[in-house]
Each structure stands twice: as structure tokens, then as C-alpha cells.
Amino acid sequence: MSGDGVRIRHIADADWDAITAMESRAYTELGLTEGRAVLRARADASPETCFVLDVGSEPAGYVLALPYPPFRYPDLERAEEPAVVAPDPPRNLHLHDIVVAERQRGRGLGQRLLTHLTRTAGARGFERISLVAVGRSEPFWSKRGFTAYPGISPGGYGANAVYMSRPHAPDMQDSGVQDQQDPGVQDQQDRGVQDPGVQDPGLYDRGVHVRDRHVQGGGRAYEAS
Template sequence: MGTGDGGIRIRPIGEDDWDAVVTLESDAYTGLGLSEGRAALRSRADASPDTCFLLETADGPAGYLLALPYPAGRYPDLERPEESGFRSRNLHLHDIVIAPAYRRQGLGRRLVAHLDRTARSQGYERISLVAVGGSEQFWSARGFTAHPDAVASGSYPAGAVYMSRTVPAPAVPSPLPEAS
């Protein structure tokens, strides 16, 4: 069900994971004024449970990713829970958090790669996100293109940037050399 190696597993978010998810989210976003709280986070996962994941290590939860279908150019309002899901070929990566002790180990990249595979298998064509906290360069280096006109004021801070990219094609393995 999940992707695992080295004691790390990516799996769907379970009922018993919400205390950890809320703590991770609060620790990551409260300083930016972007913490949403349990009800909003759960509503986003409930809108698309097959595209929301927990990153688990031998020590317990170390990160999570929430993504849900959203029309291109639109994004969730941080001040309101989701009331209904959307049918869209665009998958919005709403939130990704890695615990500080596990950062700079490629775990965020693994979560995004898992999301890419999931998006591809479910027929999504694009992935979007809102870059906050100066992360635009990070996402740009991962193939996302900024659409500065798409982010209105609302619940996102100044400097937030809406970005998107196509769902990458699967990696093609290199052919094995022919035996002579």
C-alpha cells in the first residue's frame, strides 16, 4: 500500500494520525500566520483521501502531504474548511510538511514523487500549489511555473505565488546493454 525503504513508508493518512498531522502543520505554519487547524486540514483530506499521505519513519510520523482536485488557477481558502470536492484534471498540492529533524534528506522529494505517480495513475494532467514563505525558487527548480496573477489577497500573505506544472511522464528505464 505504501512506498517504503530504509524504515520510511508513505501511506494514506489514518484516523490515528491527525494529532501528529496537526502538530506538524502548526509547527511549520504558525510562524507564517498560515496554520489552518484540524477541521480545515481534515476537510481537505476528506475531499480526496487517495491523494493525501503520511510519511512515517521507525520513530513515527515525520511528514505529510495533502493534495486535492481543484480547478486550475484556484486554491483552497485557508480560513474555511472544504465544503465539497471538485472534479478537475488539476491536483492542487495544498500542503507538504517534513518535521525539522528529517529535512534535507530528500523526504519531501519522495513525497512529491509519490504524488506524481498517484496523479498519473488517477488521470490528473497538472499539479498546482501556492508557494509561501519564500519557497517559489524551491518549487521552480522542481518544474513548477509561477502564475503571479492567480493568487489574490485573501487568506494568503503577500508574496504567495500560485504555481503549476504538468504531471511528469513515468521515467523510462535505460535499456540494458546487449550481450555479445
């Protein structure tokens, strides 16, 4: 744990009440909530790339990311299939969800989660990171080196959802995620980044859900603060 009481760790069974509550508050208005069973299935598909951020002893944010073929993304209405070891696994890590609780936004916690995930991606040999920007958050992620692919229409992620990706870069965390209201990533989720112009509410990056049957499109990624 750092001197300010912030710690990032792997998800434990006891975290799911808090994660489900944060996810619901972040995505209900957008019509993009998934529910506990589906969220757990995402994490179970790649537990080594999914994390919780604690402030003191309380979960205050989380990130869900999993390997997914480039230009494909999870179906928000379906749970992931059990993980299967592939002979040639995807070298793309899909940032599906990144959320920071409302009361903790504006402290740069979304950036910490993003930095931690980026370092993890590098350590595990991923070559690219993708996400689905939602809620008009494309500008936020563009400033952080992500490129939009307008030819891909992430079905099920709401209007204005944009599939984006970027090569893995160790300095991704220094690319501008500010501890302030930023229209790109809210300290809430990462299911496809929502409008980067919104307050740095909590980093939504619902990115792309990854499941056994790869759905072309994007995930959820909101702004991360």
C-alpha cells in the same frame, strides 16, 4: 516499508495529532495555520491523494492534495465542503500542503512525498499539478518545472505568495528536490511553497486549499526536503 524504515501510506484517524502538530510548527510563524478540523476536511475531500510518511512507527511528514479547478485555490479560513462527484471533475491536482518534521529534514523525505504524489497524480489521470508558493519559495518550485502566474494574487496566503502550476510529468521527482536545505520546499508543508532559499527545512507547500466555493488564488507550498 523500505529498507531504511520509511513508508508512505494513506492517512488514518490516529495520525491527526501528529499532522496537526507538524502543521502548526510549520505555519504558525507565517500566520497560515488552519487547525485540525480544516485540515481533516481537506483530506476528506480527496483521501486517495493525501498521505503520511512514517519513519519507523512514527509519522514524520504528510502531504495533502486535492482536485481543484486551474487558477483556483482553497480558502485557508474555511473547511472543504463534502466531496461531490462531478460529471466533469477537474484534471488539475492542487498540492495544498507538504510538510516534513524538523527532526527528519535533510534526508530527502520531502522529495519522496513529492515523487509519490506525482505518481499518484499520473495514475489517477490528472493533467496538471498546481500549488501556492509561500515564504519566497517560488525559485525552488520553478526549478522543478512549475510556472508562476503573477496575474493571480493568492489572497490569505501571506506576502509574496505565488500561484504556480506545471503539466504532470512522470519524472517530476527527478527534477531537483535535493535532500538538503533548499530555499524552495521545506520538509514541512506544501501550502504554497515557502522561500526556496531557506534550509531544506521540511517542504512546505501549503499549495492551495480547495473547497466547495473555489477561491481564486493559490495554496501553500513550502520547500520540501
